[in-house]
Amino acid sequence: AQSVAQPEDQVNVAEGNPLTVKCTYSVSGNPYLFWYVQYPNRGLQFLLKYITGDNLVKGSYGFEAEFNKSQTSFHLKKPSALVSDSALYFCAVRDSNTGGFKTIFGAGTRLFVKA
């Protein structure tokens, strides 16, 4: 069965510093991996996805993520954090072996960027 883990409930970083939000996954086939961000009282907003090809994926608002097959990870990164990046971040996975139709979301990581 497919699963996804976000090992940190909260990540704290100072503005201007690089940030990393961790995600690991488990699937039987090839993974389709997604990152979403959620601001208070809002729905999830798509940031980026990995389907195939280049392991480094660039997305919205300067975010990027690196797919690492050997470590089954898809960590979200940004070179320089902004206070406005403070939000709840969700990693999600789909398993190509199941037709890729069921999305499993992680529990979320709250990012707090301090000015």
Added chain:
Amino acid sequence: EAGVVQSPRYKIIEKKQPVAFWCNPISGHNTLYWYLQNLGQGPELLIRYENEEAVDDSQLPKDRFSAERLKGVDSTLKIQPAELGDSAVYLCASSHSGTGGAETQYFGPGTRLLVL
């Protein structure tokens, strides 16, 4: 382009009462999803539609929950009767269909339900 629209945004009801949520997906999106999001957790799929057909409703508690998408566009999710444990955010999402899982889902703002 308009995003996914949901109404109401907030709903407070007493237990045992019925409640309904409405979703209008992005124009042209054949696939529609209803998710449940409990506080501090990620969304969990309740039901997925391809056009008007419910193709995955395995996680929908069918004793009290029902959904419909009669014309393959907008959709309604109903709970009858509501229980205290149903308090959560109900999210609707939509996507293009047919790329085997690679398609991006776009989410609405959600309906926050409080059952008293």
